């Protein structure tokens with residue numbers, strides 16, 4: 001056998017799984033379609049649950065996270081000028097850490113380099129075979145030559161558009177999906193954050209989010225129609241719209257500046273079951289997508305890695321298959337709870353174009369209840385800081 005585990009995809013899921021397995025003495029190889037620069041150019045969300053922070057510490061990749069991450073004790077949820085402060089620390093005893101996913105990925109590449117793990121970039125036409133045989137086989141093309149690897153297990157960490165999920169016969173897969181009729185236009189700008197905590201803003205003009213990367217770099221978003229393109233949004237237009245959606249006191253102190261990146265992402269909820277097919281396991285975006293409203297995407301990938309790493313160590317080191325038999329059910333239990341939370345946050349905070357007056361009233365009543373009920377705030381806080389693994 002060439003490797004114990006072949007990992008398809010060198011995003012955060014594949015890198016973190018490999019890092020954990022290597023530290024447990026299990027050999028891996030990572031096959032990634034894109035270049036490292038391309039993987040590291042993707043700007044993704046920036047909030048880590050405390051459980052994710054602890055996982056990154058355990059993986060030995062937290063030096064920069066601990067030095068540069070910004071712990072947050074709470075967040076602001078606003079409805080027009082009404083401000084609802086959700087105090088995570090007081091309500092749950094926990095915090096979250098603001099640290100960009102791109103930085104996490106970079107730290108993981110560095111750690112994997114130090115481990116000496118082989119990461120093959122530029123692979124094409126990956127085919128996964130023999131998942132019900134004694135050894136699985138993964139073939140790919142690189143620089144025009146075809147290669148084949150044998151392994152005990154395959155980890156499908158290749159994101160929503162990857163091949164791993166599609167290796168499971170369609171008739172044996174169950175897919176659940178909700179596509180939302182809007183996207184998020186995000187900008188990066190070298191300006192100081194408008195608030196020391198994130199602001200999730202509902203307004204009559206639609207949703208806006210004020211996030212940050214560091215004391216002089218912000219990530220701000222506005223909800224836009226799916227038909228919009230980034231070119232439709234000059235910086236001026238963005239700032240005008242953003243100001244209309246956040247509370248007046250925040251708008252008054254907002255510092256604007258040129259954007260250094262601008263992109264639009266659609267919002268989707270998606271789950272594919274099961275997560276195991278013979279010798280292959282799906283991890284992260286390969287199996288599930290959440291809308292970014294709950295900041296759960298990367299955090300769910302981390303909890304999948306937690307379950308799968310434990311399961312593979314048991315199987316490969318102790319010959320005990322109970323963990324791999326349970327992986328799909330265990331991971332899905334937590335995934336569905338995060339799906340629900342992300343969906344609920346999305347419904348609570350966005351304006352739907354074709355909505356009727358009733359839907360708008362439900363959103364306002366949900367926010368009014370959140371403003372006045374500590375139980376509702378604790379429920380939100382408990383989910384936002386992350387349910388236990």
Ligand code: APR
Pocket residue numbers: 008009010011012013014031032033034039044045101123126157158159160161162163283284285286296297298299301
């Ligand atoms: N062969 C090899 N690699 C592939 C293939 C393929 N056929 N298809 C996709 N990939 C690679 C992609 O190029 C990408 O680098 O798999 C990687 C998947 O990475 P992500 O999409 O980042 O998914 P994942 O690692 O599960 O990360 C979890 O959390 O916040 C969310 O969506 C966000 O990326 C984030 C995710």
Ligand code: PHB
Pocket residue numbers: 044045046047198209211212219292293294295296
């Ligand atoms: C981000 O910083 O990009 C971010 C933060 C919180 C979210 C989504 C995105 O819910």
